[in-house]
Amino acid sequence: MAIILDGKKLRDKLLADLKLRVEKLSTKPTLAVVLVGEDPASKIYVNNKKKAAENIGINSIIINLPSFTGETELIQKIEELNNDPQVTAILVQLPLPKHINKNNIINSINPKKDADGFTTANFGLLFSGQKPYVYPCTPKGILLLLDEYEINLEGKHVVIIGRSNIVGRPLSQMILDRNATVTICHSRTQNLAGITKTADVLISAVGEKIIEENMLKSDCIVVDVGIFKDETGKTRGDVDFENVSKIASYITPVPGGVGPMTITSLMLNTVELYNMQHCD
Numbered sequence: 001m002a003i004i005l006d007g008k009k010l011r012d013k014l015l016a017d018l019k020l021r022v023e024k025l026s027t028k029p030t031l032a033v034v035l036v037g038e039d040p041a042s043k044i045y046v047n048n049k050k051k052a053a054e055n056i057g058i059n060s061i062i063i064n065l066p067s068f069t070g071e072t073e074l075i076q077k078i079e080e081l082n083n084d085p086q087v088t089a090i091l092v093q094l095p096l097p098k099h100i101n102k103n104n105i106i107n108s109i110n111p112k113k114d115a116d117g118f119t120t121a122n123f124g125l126l127f128s129g130q131k132p133y134v135y136p137c138t139p140k141g142i143l144l145l146l147d148e149y150e151i152n153l154e155g156k157h158v159v160i161i162g163r164s165n166i167v168g169r170p171l172s173q174m175i176l177d178r179n180a181t182v183t184i185c186h187s188r189t190q191n192l193a194g195i196t197k198t199a200d201v202l203i204s205a206v207g208e209k210i211i212e213e214n215m216l217k218s219d220c221i222v223v224d225v226g227i228f229k230d231e232t233g234k235t236r237g238d239v240d241f242e243n244v245s246k247i248a249s250y251i252t253p254v255p256g257g258v259g260p261m262t263i264t265s266l267m268l269n270t271v272e273l274y275n276m277q278h279c280d
Helices: 007-023 040-055 071-083 102-106 120-127 137-148 169-178 192-196 259-279
Strands: 029-036 059-065 087-090 158-159 181-185 201-204 221-224
Touching: 007 040, 007 137, 007 259, 029 040, 029 102, 040 059, 040 259, 059 071, 071 087, 071 102, 087 102, 137 169, 137 181, 137 221, 137 259, 158 169, 158 192, 169 181, 181 192, 192 221
Parallel strands: 029 059, 029 087, 158 181, 158 201, 201 221
Antiparallel strands: none
16 A cells, blocks of 8 residues: 655644744744635635634735726736735735736736746746746645655656646656656647556646556556545545555545645745845
8 A cells, every 4th residue: 555645744744843933033924815806716725825824923914806806906906015015925816807817917926926936937947947936836845745755756757747837837847857757748648548657756737537546557656636526525636546545655645635735835935935035
C-alpha cells in the first residue's frame, strides 16, 4: 500500500510555525481578497482564506463587489489596494463574470503584491529561470508536500495532466527547475495511458475521474490535484484512489492532500511579500 502524502498534517505544521513568525512582526500583514458577484463556491473559498489568515494573525479584508461591476471599476479598486501601504497582498477570486477580462484584472495587480503569483510579471520571471516574487499557490503546495516526504525529483520523469495557468504550466517549470524530465498531457493528448505508464511521478489536475490502476507503473508517485463531486455527492479526485493506492509508492488523498497545501501556500506567500516589502 502507498504511503499517504498527508496535506493536513503538513498544513498544521507549517501554519503553526508561520503563526509564531507573524507574532514576532512589528505590524501584521494584510491580505485583501476581491470577490465579484455572489458565486456560492467562490464565497466559500474566500471565507476559508479569511479564516486561515486570521487564525495565524494575518489581517484579512474582503472586498465584495456586485456582479455587474465593470472592468474599469474593478481595476480602479485594485489600484487603490496597490497604492495602500497597509495592504500586503492582493488576490482576485476567480472565476470572474464573463464581461470582465481576467488577464487584464490579474495584470493590474502590483507583482510585489501578487498573492497568487499569476501576473505576467511573475510568470515571466518564473519561465525565464528567475525567482518570481512568489510562486503560484497550488504548485508551491505540491512541491512543499513532496519535500516533506523527501521525494527528490531530479532525474525523474514527471507527467503532468492539465495545462492551466493555475497548476499545469507553472508547475511544469518549477519541476523542470529541479532537474526532472517533464511531460505535459491535456485534452488533445493521444495515447494518454501509454504516456502515464512511463511516469515516475504522475500529477493530475483535471477535475474528473481519469486515472485508473492500469494506467500506471508499479511504485509511481501519484499527486491528485483534481477535486469534484461525483454522482452520489461524494468528494473525490482524478485518481481511482482505492485501486491506485495498492500499486503506488506515495499518493495524495482527496480531500486532505493538495487542497490544504494551497491555502497554506497563500499564507506563506502573504508573509513572504510582507518581508520583501519591509526588508528596507
